[in-house]
Amino acid sequence: MILAIEDLTVSHxxxxxxxxxxxTIDKGEWFALVGQSGSGKTMLSQAIGQxxxxxxxxxxxxxxxxxxxxxxxxxxxxxxxxxxxxxxxxDYHGSFTPFLTIQQHMEEYxxxxxxxxxxxxxxxxxxxxxSVGLEASFAxxxxxxxxxxxxxxxxxxxxxxxxxDILIADEATTALDSVSAHRILSLLQDLQQKKGCAILxxxxxxxxxxxxxxxxxxxxxxxxxxxxxKQKLVHQPEHAYTKxxxxxxPTLPMRIxxxxxx
Amino acid sequence: MSVLAHSxxxxxxxxxxxxxxxxxxxxxxxxxxFLYLKHDATMTDVGNRLASPxxxxxxxxxxxxxxxxxxxxxxxxxxxxxxxxxxxxxxxxGVPFGLMAxxxxxxxxxxxxxxxxxxxxxxxxxxxxVLSGLLGPGIGNLLFAIVLVKWVxxxxxxxxxxxxxxxxxxxxIARINGLSTFTIMRKHLLPHIIGNVLVLASLDFGKIILxxxxxxxxxxxxxxxxxxxxxxxxxxxxxxxxxPEMMVxxxxxxxxxxxxxxxxxxxxxxxxxxxxxxxx
Numbered sequence: 001m002i003l004a005i006e007d008l009t010v011s012h013x014x015x016x017x018x019x020x021x022x023x024t025i026d027k028g029e030w031f032a033l034v035g036q037s038g039s040g041k042t043m044l045s046q047a048i049g050q051x052x053x054x055x056x057x058x059x060x061x062x063x064x065x066x067x068x069x070x071x072x073x074x075x076x077x078x079x080x081x082x083x084x085x086x087x088x089x090x091d092y093h094g095s096f097t098p099f100l101t102i103q104q105h106m107e108e109y110x111x112x113x114x115x116x117x118x119x120x121x122x123x124x125x126x127x128x129x130x131s132v133g134l135e136a137s138f139a140x141x142x143x144x145x146x147x148x149x150x151x152x153x154x155x156x157x158x159x160x161x162x163x164x165d166i167l168i169a170d171e172a173t174t175a176l177d178s179v180s181a182h183r184i185l186s187l188l189q190d191l192q193q194k195k196g197c198a199i200l201x202x203x204x205x206x207x208x209x210x211x212x213x214x215x216x217x218x219x220x221x222x223x224x225x226x227x228x229x230k231q232k233l234v235h236q237p238e239h240a241y242t243k244x245x246x247x248x249x250p251t252l253p254m255r256i257x258x259x260x261x262x
Numbered sequence: 263m264s265v266l267a268h269s270x271x272x273x274x275x276x277x278x279x280x281x282x283x284x285x286x287x288x289x290x291x292x293x294x295x296f297l298y299l300k301h302d303a304t305m306t307d308v309g310n311r312l313a314s315p316x317x318x319x320x321x322x323x324x325x326x327x328x329x330x331x332x333x334x335x336x337x338x339x340x341x342x343x344x345x346x347x348x349x350x351x352x353x354x355x356g357v358p359f360g361l362m363a364x365x366x367x368x369x370x371x372x373x374x375x376x377x378x379x380x381x382x383x384x385x386x387x388x389x390x391x392v393l394s395g396l397l398g399p400g401i402g403n404l405l406f407a408i409v410l411v412k413w414v415x416x417x418x419x420x421x422x423x424x425x426x427x428x429x430x431x432x433x434x435i436a437r438i439n440g441l442s443t444f445t446i447m448r449k450h451l452l453p454h455i456i457g458n459v460l461v462l463a464s465l466d467f468g469k470i471i472l473x474x475x476x477x478x479x480x481x482x483x484x485x486x487x488x489x490x491x492x493x494x495x496x497x498x499x500x501x502x503x504x505x506p507e508m509m510v511x512x513x514x515x516x517x518x519x520x521x522x523x524x525x526x527x528x529x530x531x532x533x534x535x536x537x538x539x540x541x542x
Contacts, residue, residue: 100450
């Protein structure tokens with residue numbers, strides 16, 4: 001077990017956006033969090049990194065290495081961010097500061113986390129770019145000079161730069177076309193197997209869930225209504241809403257799978 | 263194509279901004295080098311008052327026999343120098359306040375916004391007149407009043423830029439990767455802000471020159487015998503009918519500099535247009 005969320009509640013005034021959610025993520029597993037828009041998935045993921053706005057309040061416990069992350073002071077949280085927990089977002093264009101190159105972003109993060117040797121930084125950056133299938137020369141470009149798929153790869157490279165224990169992918173492929181999305185996801189799967197990080201995969205696309213995840217939690221109106229292994233949820237769903245989700249998903253034709261492998 | 267659009271296109275082609283940059287540079291160069299010590303701007307020569315242009319006095323002399331050209335050029339140094347000082351002070355005070363209000367939020371932001379609303383409820387000129395009237399006439403008090411009026415604009419603009427930028431994912435990602443608030447401010451937000459501040463400052467430059475000159479004209483700013491352009495206009499008022507050129511020279515100088523500053527500001531605003539900036 002690498003991260004355990006216990007009775008997490010995120011509230012905005014009186015309104016509860018996330019209501020007493022508990023879930024555990026094991027080391028190196030692909031944990032999918034499924035639910036429709038507005039079900040509180042993103043709020044849950046942001047509470048983990050203490051990224052909630054000042055008008056939102058989180059209570060409960062988020063246990064990481066025996067400590068409650070929610071109670072961490074700002075400085076300790078900053079050390080954890082990037083190194084232990086990392087994120088990828090849906091909006092890949094907005095993920096990079098427009099006037100900095102990919103390399104400048106990476107340099108900055110490595111320096112913040114104590115990699116002071118220039119040669120070591122260079123080596124790590126080259127490795128990170130190659131691991132996501134981008135040429136090392138792409139690092140010298142600005143974000144607007146890359147295509148959507150390339151940018152999402154670059155943001156994965158950035159997120160995995162410091163080899164975090166948990167990667168939170170919040171709708172990471174929603175803005176990509178389905179071929180690119182599958183390429184990105186199989187890349188993530190490869191990287192996960194190589195580096196052994198856990199992935200909290202937030203999506204509303206049931207097809208991705210069925211294909212890649214190990215464990216699934218279904219979320220509705222701020223509550224987790226069903227959780228379990230993929231086999232159990234896909235073949236023997238208990239809750240009516242889960243059944244509805246499965247029925248609503250279009251089936252995936254075989255040939256797209258083949259394309260994504262190539 | 264309408265006549266207006268056609269003439270606008272021709273004006274754009276003519277690169278008015280380039281002309282105004284050159285004009286400002288030439289004026290500055292003349293003001294700071296030419297005739298450096300030929301005449302004393304405050305030395306009176308009553309026997310030679312209101313003289314016509316001669317080789318010794320290319321623009322003639324004023325009502326106390328002082329050389330008009332020397333005073334005009336010294337006036338450039340003073341007027342432009344004062345407005346640059348006021349501008350710099352407004353930026354230095356306004357930008358950190360805006361950054362703080364935008365990033366901190368909460369009561370800091372609310373308090374600041376109410377103060378800003380208070381200042382914005384009155385026209386700049388009125389506040390400046392009241393303040394310099396209360397503190398007593400003098401260029402120092404006038405500058406203080408102008409800074410107090412102007413910093414609010416910068417703080418508000420920086421705040422609104424920060425508020426829109428902070429929403430974007432790259433700021434979140436920078437936070438996720440463990441950067442401190444100060445680093446994010448300096449490396450990821452400040453470059454966005456600098457462009458906007460530059461545009462606003464160059465548009466304000468002309469306005470501040472006008473404000474200083476007009477308040478000096480009504481006697482609240484620079485006092486005689488300081489050769490400030492507004493004060494010069496004020497001094498030559500009684501001689502308007504017999505020697506109108508005494509008012510024309512400082513008036514023209516103000517028009518030229520303010521016009522150049524405004525054209526430059528417009529050009530910079532078009533150039534730094536955020537919408538055009540991030541296109542592939």
